[in-house]
Every structure is written in C-alpha cells, then in structure tokens.
Amino acid sequence: xxxxxxxxxxxxxxxxxxxxxxxxxxxxxxxxxxxxxxxxxxxxxxxxxxxxxxxxxxxxxxxxxxxxxxxxxxxxxxxxxxxxxxxxxxxxxxxxxxxxxxxxxxxxxxxxxxxxxxxxxxxxxxxxxxxxxxxxxxxxxxxxxxxxxxxxxxxxxxxxxxxxxxxxxxxxxxxxxxxxxxxxxxxxxxxxxxxxxxxxxxxxxxxxxxxxxxxxxxxxxxxxxxxxxxxxxxxxxxxxxxxxxxxxxxxxxxxxxxxxxxxxxxxxxxxxxxxxxxxxxxxxxxxxxxxxxxxxxxxxxxxxxxxxxxxxxxxxxxxxxxxxxxxxxxxxxxxxxxxxxxxxxxxxxxxxxxxxxxxxxxxxxxxxxxxxxxxxxxxxxxxxxxxxxxxxxxxxxxxxxxxxxxxxxxxxxxxxxxxxxxxxxxxxxxxxxxxxxxxxxxxxxxxxxxxxxxxxxxxxxxxxxxxxxxxxxxxxxxxxxxxxxxxxxxxxxxxxxxxxxxxxxxxxxxxxxxxxxxxxxxxxxxxxxxxxxxxxxxxxxxxxxxxxxxxxxxxxxxxxxxxxxxxxxxxxxxxxxxxxxxxxxxxxxxxxxxxxxxxxxxxxxxxxxxxxxxx
Numbered sequence: 001x002x003x004x005x006x007x008x009x010x011x012x013x014x015x016x017x018x019x020x021x022x023x024x025x026x027x028x029x030x031x032x033x034x035x036x037x038x039x040x041x042x043x044x045x046x047x048x049x050x051x052x053x054x055x056x057x058x059x060x061x062x063x064x065x066x067x068x069x070x071x072x073x074x075x076x077x078x079x080x081x082x083x084x085x086x087x088x089x090x091x092x093x094x095x096x097x098x099x100x101x102x103x104x105x106x107x108x109x110x111x112x113x114x115x116x117x118x119x120x121x122x123x124x125x126x127x128x129x130x131x132x133x134x135x136x137x138x139x140x141x142x143x144x145x146x147x148x149x150x151x152x153x154x155x156x157x158x159x160x161x162x163x164x165x166x167x168x169x170x171x172x173x174x175x176x177x178x179x180x181x182x183x184x185x186x187x188x189x190x191x192x193x194x195x196x197x198x199x200x201x202x203x204x205x206x207x208x209x210x211x212x213x214x215x216x217x218x219x220x221x222x223x224x225x226x227x228x229x230x231x232x233x234x235x236x237x238x239x240x241x242x243x244x245x246x247x248x249x250x251x252x253x254x255x256x257x258x259x260x261x262x263x264x265x266x267x268x269x270x271x272x273x274x275x276x277x278x279x280x281x282x283x284x285x286x287x288x289x290x291x292x293x294x295x296x297x298x299x300x301x302x303x304x305x306x307x308x309x310x311x312x313x314x315x316x317x318x319x320x321x322x323x324x325x326x327x328x329x330x331x332x333x334x335x336x337x338x339x340x341x342x343x344x345x346x347x348x349x350x351x352x353x354x355x356x357x358x359x360x361x362x363x364x365x366x367x368x369x370x371x372x373x374x375x376x377x378x379x380x381x382x383x384x385x386x387x388x389x390x391x392x393x394x395x396x397x398x399x400x401x402x403x404x405x406x407x408x409x410x411x412x413x414x415x416x417x418x419x420x421x422x423x424x425x426x427x428x429x430x431x432x433x434x435x436x437x438x439x440x441x442x443x444x445x446x447x448x449x450x451x452x453x454x455x456x457x458x459x460x461x462x463x464x465x466x467x468x469x470x471x472x473x474x475x476x477x478x479x480x481x482x483x484x485x486x487x488x489x490x491x492x493x494x495x496x497x498x499x500x501x502x503x504x505x506x507x508x509x510x511x512x513x514x515x516x517x518x519x520x521x522x523x524x525x526x527x528x529x530x531x532x533x534x535x536x537x538x539x540x541x542x543x544x545x546x547x548x549x550x551x552x553x554x555x556x557x558x559x560x561x562x563x564x565x566x567x568x569x570x571x572x573x574x575x576x577x578x579x580x581x582x583x584x585x586x587x588x589x590x591x592x593x594x595x596x597x598x599x600x601x602x603x604x605x606x607x608x609x610x611x612x613x614x615x
Contacts, residue, residue, distance in 0.1 A: 029054070029062045031090070031122070033071040045100050046071060052106065053118050056185045058206035065131045071118070073097050082117040085124040092117050116182045123178035134204060135177035142382045143196040143353075144176045145360075150374050150393045159363040160356070162529030165536035184208060192216035193537030195352045196383075218541045220355040223528045223551060224288065224317040232555045234548045235288070235317065237269070239348040243280040244268040244411075246337040247376075247404060248289060249397055250327045251429075262327075263376040263397040265290040266320060266337050267351075276344075281424050287320035290354055292375035313363040313375060315354065324427050330488055335427040336420075339411035340404070346384045353383030355538050359529045373397045434485060437478035444475045457486050461583030468590060473598040480591040487588060490581050497572050 031054065033046040050071060054062065073094040077084065083092040096117055099110035126132050134140055142148075145160035158170045169179035183190045184201040191198045191214040219238040226232055246266035267288045270280035293316055327333045342350065357379065364370060373396050380387045390407045394400040404410050413425045420426040434453045441456075442448055445467060450456040456464070464486075468479055531550065535543045570581060 029057070029065050029126075030068045031071055032069075038073070041101065042073075042097060045097060046073070049100065049111075049114055049118060052111075053115055053122070056115075056119075056208060056210040058208060060206040061126075065126050065129055067125060067129055069122075069125055082113075083121040085121040085128075088125075090118065090121040090125060092121065112186065115186060119182045119185055120178045123181040124174065127174065127177055135173040139385060139388070140177070140200060141173060142388060143200050144173060144180075145170075146173060147378050147382065148393070150377070150395050160360040161362050162360045163533075163536050163539075164360070185210070188212055188214045189540050192540050193535070194356065195538070196349065196356065199349075216540070218544065220351055221539055221544055221547070222288075222317045222355065222358055224319070225322070226555065231559050232551055234544065234551050236544070237267075237288075237351065239351045240344075241270045241272075241276065242267050242347050242351065243270050243276040243278075244339045245342055245347055245350060246339050247401060247410065248323075249336045249338075249401055250331075251334045251336070252398075260373075260399075261397040263292070263372045263400055264323070265354075265376060265379070268339075284320055284424065289316075289318045289320055289323045290379075291316045291318060291323070292372045292379075313361070313370060315357050315361065315375075317358070327429075328427050329430045329485065330492070332429045332431045334429045337425050337427070338401070338404075338413055340380075341409050341411050342384065346386065349385075350380070350383035352538075353379060359538050362529070371395065373400045376400065430485070434482060437481055440478045441471075441475050441482075444472065445470060453482065453485075456482060457489065461486070461580055461587050465583070465587050465590065468587065468594070473595070476591055476594050476598065480588070480595065483584065483587050483591060487584050490577075490584060493577065494566070494570055494573060494581070497577075 031050050033043065033050065035043045038046065068088065070089050072089055072091050073096075074084075074091040075094045077091070077093050081093065082096065083090065085091070092114070096110070096114045100114055103110040105111075127135050141155060145158040146155040147159075148154075149156050158176070161167065161170060164170065165183060166179050169176040180190075180194070180197055181201065183194075184198065185208050187193075188211045195216070219236040222235045222237055223232055224235045246268060248264040248266040250262040250264070252261040267290065268280055269283065269286040269288060270276050271283040271286050274280060274283065292313060324335060327335055363375070373394055376397075377392050377394060377400055380392060382388070387409065390403075390409060392400065392403045392407065392409075394403055414420045414423055417426065417428075421428060438453045438456060442451075448456070448467065449463070450459060464479070464483070468476065471479060528547070531547070533539065533543060533547055533550075539547055570578060573581070
C-alpha cells in the first residue's frame with residue numbers, strides 16, 4: 001500500500017494540534033497522592049477521597065486553575081489542626097485517613113470531616129494561585145463581614161461572630177474564604193443560611209454540582225419587638241411582599257445624641273394578598289422599621305461610654321406605628337420617609353443582608369464613628385452591590401440623606417408638606433397638632449384656665465376633669481389626645497424617678513437585680529444569635545419552631561417582669577405624683593367612655609381620636 005504523504009506544513013502543525021487537544025487535561029486542576037508509605041487500602045481510600053472532592057468542584061473552576069498538587073498524610077500536625085497547604089503540597093492529619101478506614105460508608109461523619117479538610121486546603125492553594133486572590137476582593141470582604149470604616153482607611157474587624165459555623169473563619173479573610181468554601185460545596189442549606197455569600201461563590205465559580213437544589217421556605221426570619229415592653233415575636237418576612245424600602249429620618253432635637261437626627265429604613269410591606277404596588281404604602285399596619293441603636297444594658301446612658309463603644313450595636317425590628325408613636329408623640333420629632341430607588345432583586349439582597357446582621361452581628365455602637373447613620377450606610381453598602389459603588393459613607397443621618405439624593409438613589413416624593421403627609425411620606429411632630437386641637441378646645445370653651453398646651457397639661461388632672469363635663473364630642477376627642485400626652489409625660493417621669501433611685505443604691509438592691517435581669521433578657525431578644533440554638537447563620541425552616549417557642553416563653557416572662565417593674569416605679573413616686581397618675585388614668589377612662597356614648601368614634605382635625613397608650 002502506498003502511504004499518503006501529508007504536505008510539509010500539515011506535518012509541522014500536527015504536533016501543535018496534539019498539544020492543543022491535550023492542553024485542557026494538562027491545564028486543569030490535578031491532585032495526586034504518592035503511594036510511598038501507604039498500604040494498598042490506604043492509597044485506594046486516598047484516591048477515593050480525591051475523586052469524591054474533585055467531583056464536588058464546579059467544572060469551570062477545575063478547568064480555570066492549572067495547578068498540579070500532591071496530597072500527603074502527616075503525623076506532625078498540632079492537635080487542633082486538620083491540615084496545612086504549603087506550596088504544591090496539601091498536608092492532612094493522618095488520623096483522618098485512619099477514621100476513613102473505619103467508616104461504614106461514604107455518608108459517615110469521618111468522610112465529611114476528611115472532605116471538609118481537603119476542600120479547605122484546596123481553597124487555600126487555589127486562592128494563592130495566579131488565578132486566585134478571591135479572599136482579597138472588595139465585594140467578598142463586604143459580604144464576609146470586614147466592613148469599611150467611615151473615618152479611617154481600610155476595614156475594621158469582623159463583628160459577625162454570632163451563629164458562626166466555625167469561629168476560625170473570623171481569623172482572617174483567607175480563612176473565612178476557605179471555611180465557607182467548605183460549606184458551599186458540602187452544605188445544601190448554605191444558600192438559605194448565608195444567601196449573599198452563596199451568591200458570591202456561585203458567581204465566581206459556578207454551581208456546586210453534587211448538591212441537591214435548595215428551597216428556602218418561610219421567608220427571612222426576624223425577631224421583632226412587640227407593642228409593649230418585653231414583648232417580641234418571630235416575623236417571617238417574604239421579600240416579594242416588600243414593595244419599597246424608604247430611608248426614614250427622624251428629625252433632630254436639642255439632645256446631644258439626637259441633634260443630627262436618626263437614620264432608619266422603613267420596609268413598605270404589602271398586606272397579604274395584595275399585588276406589590278403603590279397601594280401598599282397605605283398598608284401601614286404591615287410596615288416595619290429597621291433601626292440601629294445602642295443597646296443600653298445599664299440604667300444610665302453615658303456619653304463617654306458611647307464614645308468608647310461600650311454599648312452593643314443592635315438592629316431593632318419595630319412596627320412602624322410604634323416608631324411613629326415614639327418619635328412624633330413622645331419625642332415630638334417629625335419623620336420623613338423617602339423611597340430608595342431599588343429594583344426588586346436589590347430589595348431582596350438588602351433584606352438578606354439585614355437578616356444576616358440580625359442573627360450574626362455583634363458590633364459596638366460609637367456615637368460618632370459607628371452610629372445609626374454609619375450602620376445604615378454599611379447595611380446599604382454591603383447588601384446592594386450597586387450602592388457599594390456610590391460613595392455613600394457618612395457619619396450623620398442628614399449627611400447620608402444628602403449623599404443618597406446627590407447620587408440619584410432616591411425616588412420622587414411630593415414637595416408639598418400636606419401632600420407628603422397624606423401620602424405617608426412624612427409624619428409630623430404631634431406638637432403642632434396638640435396646639436391645633438387645644439385651639440379647638442379654647443374656641444369651644446373660652447373660659448379654659450390655660451392659654452397653651454403646656455399650661456393645660458400642667459393643671460391638676462382633677463381640674464382638667466371638671467372641664468370634660470362641659471365638652472361636646474369634638475372637644476372630648478381633643479381632650480383625649482392631650483390627656484394621652486399627659487399620661488406619656490407621667491410615664492417618663494416615673495422612669496426617671498426609678499433610674500435615679502436605682503443609681504442611688506439606697507435600699508434598691510432587689511430592684512436593681514431585677515432591672516439587670518430584665519436588661520439581660522432584653523439583650524437576648526435584641527441579639528437572637530446569642531441564644532443556644534442549633535445551626536449557623538440565618539435559621540432555616542427546621543430550626544424556627546424551637547426559636548418561636550423560646551421567643552414566646554421568654555417574652556411572656558419578660559412582659560410580666562416589666563409590668564411589675566413599672567408598678568414598682570409608680571410606688572417610688574411621691575404621694576402627689578401617684579395621685580396625678582391615677583387621676584390621669586381615670587380621665588382617660590372617662591373620655592373613652594364618653595366618646596363611646598357619642599356615636600362610637602369621634603374625629604379631630606387630621607387625626608383619629610383613638611390611639612395606643614403604649615410607649
């Protein structure tokens with residue numbers, strides 16, 4: 001047979017084609033184990049472990065990193081160390097291999113431990129390679145918890161220490177990358193427990209092929225404060241029901257810690273069954289507020305302790321009506337609510353980060369460098385990648401609002417104040433309304449022995465009661481509103497008296513011990529990650545029922561204790577003050593009874609006559 005001769009150029013290119021065809025195999029990640037010093041069974045187990053682990057790697061990642069590594073079993077590692085990666089060698093503790101030899105099947109815990117150790121060391125080798133460097137990426141540091149600082153360059157410590165799967169992850173970003181890479185490849189619940197991190201790993205490396213598809217049922221869990229002191233409940237929030245997120249700003253006042261206002265985020269949550277849209281803004285009873293505050297575990301707020309970060313920083317989840325009550329009626333401060341220009345996916349990312357903060361964050365509150373504005377900025381920065389590019393850093397609530405507006409990150413709201421109030425974009429201080437309804441009273445009763453709200457509230461409750469006998473429906477409603485204001489003032493006075501007595505220490509040992517116990521209980525309710533509960537990260541559906549029972553039990557107990565403490569505070573008032581409190585409560589009961597007799601519900605200009613008597 002006559003041989004067919006290739007043209008010279010083809011003969012020259014043939015070896016090159018062969019190299020190109022073989023390149024992926026040579027360039028892909030490879031891991032071998034020297035058999036020297038191993039029995040045949042140990043060598044087979046080692047190869048089985050390598051195949052098992054590499055099969056769990058995303059194919060894209062295996063092809064991208066051309067590393068040739070060796071696995072060696074070591075007997076010289078410290079007791080607490082499972083492995084070490086040095087150069088091209090991955091050393092694992094030989095005790096892991098011995099445990100594999102005794103395991104009944106690949107589902108045994110020994111196999112999980114060996115897989116995790118090998119994946120961890122592989123992660124270090126990959127991260128140090130020319131194709132790596134993932135642990136130093138800015139976005140990774142954001143979602144991992146090494147947050148940016150507003151006043152200093154660089155990043156602070158990782159304060160996401162609660163409900164950690166392995167506290168060694170907090171040692172450095174390099175270790176955090178490796179620890180969480182283990183969970184990304186081995187734990188199907190990683191998507192639900194740490195959704196932002198899962199999304200980052202998937203965007204960098206592709207899906208983990210060996211894990212079943214996960215469904216995160218039940219929404220995102222938050223422990224929300226109830227309507228009364230000590231009460232709490234587990235809220236499961238579906239991000240799909242959140243129509244908008246507003247930047248909620250409480251206006252400043254003359255107090256040192258409130259002079260520049262207070263930053264919060266308002267979640268505009270649609271009522272069940274309502275399609276997300278503008279009408280959801282009227283579902284006020286379903287709206288919630290995310291508010292960073294200093295959790296004060298003692299009796300007295302100290303400016304010095306606030307400057308030195310001695311207070312924990314906590315993310316409060318509160319009903320909107322409670323926040324409006326607190327600021328507009330008690331502190332007499334207005335609230336502006338401006339929607340952030342976010343897409344539905346960005347709202348979901350923001351809420352996922354908020355949930356991670358809620359269950360894992362154990363930061364410190366500094367009145368200057370890590371206050372409500374800084375914490376809110378970091379939540380926006382870490383939760384929404386687009387906002388991380390916007391340079392929003394600010395140490396004041398009003399400054400953060402200006403930066404959001406300057407970057408065109410706020411939606412349009414009505415410019416006219418009355419339109420903004422009617423549409424739920426502004427909640428005005430009750431001070432002006434109190435003055436308005438007092439003028440209604442003065443017009444109807446020209447002989448009132450007061451010319452201002454302050455003078456009216458300063459009258460003895462019995463004197464105010466005498467004028468209630470002469471009032472019609474509209475005036476009764478106005479009087480009810482002002483009597484509620486009088487009640488709130490007396491509540492604050494009682495708390496101040498209790499605080500002074502507790503600080504004095506004179507004959508108050510039992511009350512002080514009770515107060516400290518209540519503070520400890522409140523600390524658990526505001527840092528649910530401190531509870532001794534199973535799992536890590538955001539609790540998954542299977543863990544929430546136990547948490548729900550614990551919340552009910554703890555808050556029931558705390559509510560009773562707070563009521564007892566309030567009663568004790570009233571006992572500590574002088575006889576005249578106690579009489580005023582009792583008379584004011586009697587006035588409230590009288591006014592409500594009279595209004596029920598006058599057509600059930602009465603209205604005063606711009607506001608309903610009813611209202612909660614809670615603080």
